[in-house]
Amino acid sequence: MHEWSREDIRRVGRAVVDLIADHLDGMGDRPVFRPVPDALAQRFLDAPLANEPQSPDDLLAEFRDTIEPFPFGNGHPRFWGWVNSPPAVMGVFADALAAAMNPSCAGGNHAAVYVERQVVNWFKSIVGFPQESMGLLVSGGSMATLTALNVARHVHSGVDVRAVGLRGAPAPFAFYVSPETHACVRKAIELLGFGSHAIRTIATDGDYRMDPRQLDAALAVDLENGVRPIAVVATAGTTNTGAIDDLEAIADVCARRGVWLHVDGAYGGPAVLTAEYRERLKAMARADSVAIDPHKWLFVPVEAGLVLVRSADDQRAAFSLVPPYLRSATGVGGLPWFSEYGFQQTRGFRALKVWMTMKHAGLIGVTSAIEDSLALARYLADRIRADDAFELMATPSLSVVCFRMTLVMATDTEIDGFNRSVLERVQLGGEAFLTGTELRGRFVLRACIVNYRSRREDIDRLIAALKSCATIE
Numbered sequence: 001m002h003e004w005s006r007e008d009i010r011r012v013g014r015a016v017v018d019l020i021a022d023h024l025d026g027m028g029d030r031p032v033f034r035p036v037p038d039a040l041a042q043r044f045l046d047a048p049l050a051n052e053p054q055s056p057d058d059l060l061a062e063f064r065d066t067i068e069p070f071p072f073g074n075g076h077p078r079f080w081g082w083v084n085s086p087p088a089v090m091g092v093f094a095d096a097l098a099a100a101m102n103p104s105c106a107g108g109n110h111a112a113v114y115v116e117r118q119v120v121n122w123f124k125s126i127v128g129f130p131q132e133s134m135g136l137l138v139s140g141g142s143m144a145t146l147t148a149l150n151v152a153r154h155v156h157s158g159v160d161v162r163a164v165g166l167r168g169a170p171a172p173f174a175f176y177v178s179p180e181t182h183a184c185v186r187k188a189i190e191l192l193g194f195g196s197h198a199i200r201t202i203a204t205d206g207d208y209r210m211d212p213r214q215l216d217a218a219l220a221v222d223l224e225n226g227v228r229p230i231a232v233v234a235t236a237g238t239t240n241t242g243a244i245d246d247l248e249a250i251a252d253v254c255a256r257r258g259v260w261l262h263v264d265g266a267y268g269g270p271a272v273l274t275a276e277y278r279e280r281l282k283a284m285a286r287a288d289s290v291a292i293d294p295h296k297w298l299f300v301p302v303e304a305g306l307v308l309v310r311s312a313d314d315q316r317a318a319f320s321l322v323p324p325y326l327r328s329a330t331g332v333g334g335l336p337w338f339s340e341y342g343f344q345q346t347r348g349f350r351a352l353k354v355w356m357t358m359k360h361a362g363l364i365g366v367t368s369a370i371e372d373s374l375a376l377a378r379y380l381a382d383r384i385r386a387d388d389a390f391e392l393m394a395t396p397s398l399s400v401v402c403f404r405m406t407l408v409m410a411t412d413t414e415i416d417g418f419n420r421s422v423l424e425r426v427q428l429g430g431e432a433f434l435t436g437t438e439l440r441g442r443f444v445l446r447a448c449i450v451n452y453r454s455r456r457e458d459i460d461r462l463i464a465a466l467k468s469c470a471t472i473e
Contacts, residue, residue, distance in 0.1 A: 002053070012056045019060065020092060023068055024075060028453070031430025032076040040066060077453035078432040078462060083239060083267045085450040087301040094356035095301055098349035105347040107337025116338065116351035122358065123292060123306055126272060127265075128285025134312035136338050137304060137350040141266030141293050142184035144307035145233075147342050148289035149175075149188045151309055152231040152260040154318035162318075166193050171228040173198045176218060178210040178245070180238040182264055194230070207395050208241045208439075210234060212249035219257045231260040231288075236281055237268015240437050240446070242400030244268060247283035261286070266293040266305065267450075268398050273367040276374060277398070297370055297399075297450045300357045304350050307342075315341045369452045373399040376449045380459050389467060393439055399449040402439060405470055416443040418470075425469035432462040 036044075043066075074084035103112045120135040129135075138144050153161055159169045166173075173194050177185055179201055186196055200222070202215045219229055232254050234245040247263060254261040263269075263284050269292040272281035284290050290308045294300040309315040320340035339345045358366060377399040384390040384403045394402040404419045420443055423436050437446045447462070 015060055027075050028077050032079050032433040033073040033427055033430055034070055036070045073433050078458045080447040080449050081433045081435040083296050083448050083450060085296055085299045086453055088299040088357040090360040091301045091353040091357040094353035098352040103349050105349055106339035106345050112349045115355050119351045119354045127290055129308050133310045134315050134341055135308040136342050137306050139303040140305035141291050144291035144305045145184050146188040147307045148262050149231055151315050151318040153192050155314050156230045156260055158228055171226050174200050174222050174227050174229050176200045176202055176215055176232040178202050178204050180208050180240055181233055181235060182239055185233050208243040210245045212246055212253055216253045229259045231262050233262050236263050236265035237398050241394040241402055242398035244280050251283050251286040260288045262289045263287040264291050266291050267296050270297045270370055271398055274371050294354045299452055300354050304354055373449045376454055377401050379456055383463055393444040401447045402444045404444045419443055419445060422469045426465050431465040
């Protein structure tokens, strides 16, 4: 390996920072999305690893010419697809600093461990969890969900599942979700060995929120028939429409029935900081576990997910492989290792980019950015309502707006096809980027605004682009 001098690092580092600055500062003047040309894609797929080393200058030039021009697009002010935010610049720098330190954050007595503990404590406070609860940073909402449901399995399966597995359990199992629950929940249930047949899908109301009465009825039937409920998964901001389940009512049901409550707040959880959504989200504090993704609405560069579990003892019992009589805590306050609370042993220094991003913005700045997204979503919804060329397809919630373009004297099937065509034209045109979804069998256009770079004029340009693409023959 090449031995780097201080001057080598500085020279190449300056070139890297220049590339970062050019990429982030100039993005708004370029197309939101450009497909990778077929020939270039094939080059990536076919090129072997070269035998001879390449210079840093050649590598950076190749990055500049063949990689940077074809981004995912989420750094652009008119990107509102899926739930993908632009990266906070301080988080970008933090990622580089974390990589330079390159610690394993399994545990030990080094600074990275205390930074992660501090970040976890911040989120306990934001969600309303007790300080004696536990949490850790993971790759994203999917791993946060898997981690939380594994603890629920350990607590509620009625058997020492770590020793004998689920085959030794005295009863069949059930989990409770809505049709709007994120697909990672089903994946987690399958990976944990329960199988998708253990899933009970609870109907939603007209605004795509889980019906607490139907949940209670389903639990009653299962309990009467000897089925063991493991967990209910409620959502604080669904991916499709931004719907927030009635967390208070669902928490009441779970408390009465003695069932684990997991809240998926990967997208919408941070809105608890705002005056508009504080009341609707405050019942996250009653959950047994919560997932939040700082790499979504808090603008931290991916990967940065987080899981909180109310009972630190249960979380440790579900994962730790260190016998109680050998558990040795190191550091201030006798802190156990993070690796005792999750699946990963070697863990990256994810906490630094969360720590720097949030400290740089401050709680006021973070809250203001979320409120700006909410205001832009309201503005988009107002534009849709005021224009006969469009119709809203769901009650706007959080920063998601689902709508479609209208077509006179056409069937729903024809309108679906028309909107699919418009969406493709808008995406490939590069002026703005939306995604589509289906709501009750109808194809709709979907904007999810989690973008601190977006402004009202960007919404106006989206409306213009949609109309322009709708008139192309």
